[in-house]
Amino acid sequence: MRISTGQFYESSAANYQRNFANVVKSSEEASSLVRVNTAADDPVGASRLLQLGQQASMLDQYSSNMTTIKATLGQTEAVMTSIGNVLQRAKELALGAGNAGYTDADRQANSSELGQIEEQLLSLMNTKDENGKYIFSGSKGDVAPFSRNTDGTYSYNGDQVTLDLPIGDNQSMATNSTGWDVFQQAINTNRTETSLTAPGVDDGRVSLSNGQVSSDVTYNAKFRSGEPYTVSFLSSTQLKITDAAGTDVTAETSQNGVFSSSNANSQTVSFRGVDLKLNINLKSGDSANPDAAIAGHSFTFGAKPDTFTTSRSPGNPSAALVTGAAVTNATDYNASFPNGGAILKFTSATDFDLYAAPLTADSKPVSTGTVAGTTATASGVSFTVAGTPGAGDQFSVSVNTHKTQNILDTVSQLKTALATPTNNNPVAIQKMNAAVTAGIGNLTSGIDQLAIGVSSVGGRGASLVTQTDINQSMVLANTQTQSAIRDSDAADVMTRLTLQQTMLQASQLAFSKIAQLGLFNKV
Missing domain, CATH: 2.60.40 (Immunoglobulin-like)
Incomplete structure (x- = not known):
């Protein structure tokens, strides 16, 4: 078989170039220890690296989101803790105001401090974050969550939307706590009312407070179905309660409707999950026939209308x-x-x-x-x-619906009740005491609702710690898998490079030897 000089040179050049390219590629791999630089290097490995890179990006985003959530939760918890301390002080003032030795001046001093607490609460509940967004407004970060109405009540202007960020595959977490959940949903224990129906002009002998809900379950199951009720006083020791249908339901009343007219202190009448404070104020001359003085008094009693x-x-x-x-x-x-x-x-x-x-x-x-x-x-x-x-x-x-009450309204109502002089009037004192009792109940309810909010923040914080550990494990596994696919083994690369360099030298030597076999070298 004859091989022309041109074919020889072309074949030798192609072989040399191939060996030279292998040496260059192996030299670069030895320098960087990276095996897969393009998809051509390893199509399957490159596809897997692309997937792993996307996962790594998501894990970086999860980490960033968790940092954001952690900062927001930290600020939220700090504000809630401050609000809890303020509410505890308000409750202390309310408990103190019930002291029989307090004068109007003492109660008005407490009312003045409650006014300051009210302003402090409003400021804390309208706290902004570092970006100038209100933290308790839900998704309405530019809207102050709470505002005072012209009648002194308060309104919630935010929404009930939580701002969720992904922190893991198929897992998201709320960055915020809404003012609606934390401050607006405290159970209102003072959501029933009484109204005197007889006599036409209040003679001050019988005082029956608005009810205080003591059992939400019983109230919802039994009380609402029978309202409005009529409370009729039959004598100086016996009352009767009838429901809206006229059915006598006195048997469900504490002590079957028996009370005392000789006890000047408040007495509690419990009925279907509601406690009422009853005061009997006999006047001069009533002792001769107390039944005649008390009998005939009546009240209507039911839930406050929406x-x-x-x-x-x-x-x-x-x-x-x-x-x-x-x-x-x-x-x-x-x-x-x-x-x-x-x-x-x-x-x-x-x-x-x-x-x-x-x-x-x-x-x-x-x-x-x-x-x-x-x-x-x-x-x-x-x-x-x-x-x-x-x-x-x-x-x-x-x-x-009066089922729940904003804690700002609770403090405001308590402040107003303590600021109203009683002038040592027994009836006025009884009304004030009933308002203080209602305020204490609603402050307790507000503190309990706040505790639920704090617990939610703490629970999310604990979940963040757990998810952080999970994500870090995934980051480590991702890094190791990428390294196993992409990176080279140094010993293997150096061995291959040495072999390829030897082959390149051999091809150079073979070319020079064969080139000397030409006809012109024999002349």
């Missing part, structure tokens, strides 16, 4: 206002009125729709209607409208 707060939406086409709202059909109200608040939207000057809040593009009305005179009735609630609404007018409607 109240509504309405506000005009900015940008309404008209200047119309909703000035009042009240339940006029309890059946319709309980069946369809949105529990979380509503939006009353006018489609014309007379037609309107009622939506569950918040109103979105997909919202469907829960009720529709037409204004009758100045009244718009929807879902059992009658709204009083002042002015002529325009198409597109919207009014936000919030509902106070």
Whole structure:
């Protein structure tokens, strides 16, 4: 077989170039100890490295998210702790105000300090983070969560949305605690009321306080189904309670409705999960016939009716206002009125729709209607409208069911009760004591609700520690797997490089030897 000089040189050059390229590549690998630089080096390994790189990026993001959550939880816990200390001081003032030796001046001093506590609480509950966002507003970080109304009550302006960040595969964690959950949902123990029905003019002989809920379970299971109740005093030692149907339910009352007229101190009447304070104040001359003095007094007794707060939406086409709202059909109200608040939207000057809040593009009305005179009735609630609404007018409607109470309202009510002089009037003192009892109960409830919020923060913090350990283990495993696929074994690379260098030298030597076999070398 004859091999031309051109073929020889081409074959030798290709072999040399191949060996030279192998040496260069092995030299670079020996220098960097990186085996896979491109997908061509190892297609399967490169694909796996891409997946591992994406996982590493996610783990870095999880770590960043956990740092953010940890900082937010730390600030939230610190603020909650401060609020807890302030509430404990308010409770101490309330307990002190119940001291029989306190004068009006002493109670007014406590009221003054409670006013300062009220302002301090409002400031703490409207705390901002390092980015200027309110920490208790939910997703409405630019809106102050709590504001004081013109009547001295407080409103929550945030929402109930938690801001969640992923901290692991298929696991997210809330960065925030909403003011709604922590401060707005404290059980209101003072959510029933009594009203004197006879005699027509209060003679001060019988004082029956608004009820204090002592058992939420019994209250919900039994009390609500029979209200309103009538409390009738049959004599100076016996009362009777009848439910809305007229059924005598006195047997469910503590001591079967027996009380004492000779004891000037408050007596507790317990009925279906509610405790009432009863005071009998016999007057001069009543001792001869106390039964005649007390018999005939009666009260109505039931849960406080739901109240509504309405506000005009900015940008309404008209200047119309909703000035009042009240339940006029309890059946319709309980069946369809949105529990979380509503939006009353006018489609014309007379037609309107009622939506569950918040109103979105997909919202469907829960009720529709037409204004009758100045009244718009929807879902059992009658709204009083002042002015002529325009198409597109919207009014936000919030509902106070009195089941829960903002701790700011509790402190404010307690402050007002202590600031009101009693002038040593027994009836006024009894009313003040009832208000203090209600305040203590609601402060205790508020502190308990705050404790739940603190526990939630602590639980998330503990979960962060656990998840941090898990993520660190995954980072270590990810790093090791990437190294096993991408990195080279130094001994293997050096052995291969030495072999390739020897082969390159051999190809050079072979080329020079064969080149000397040409015809011209024989001339």
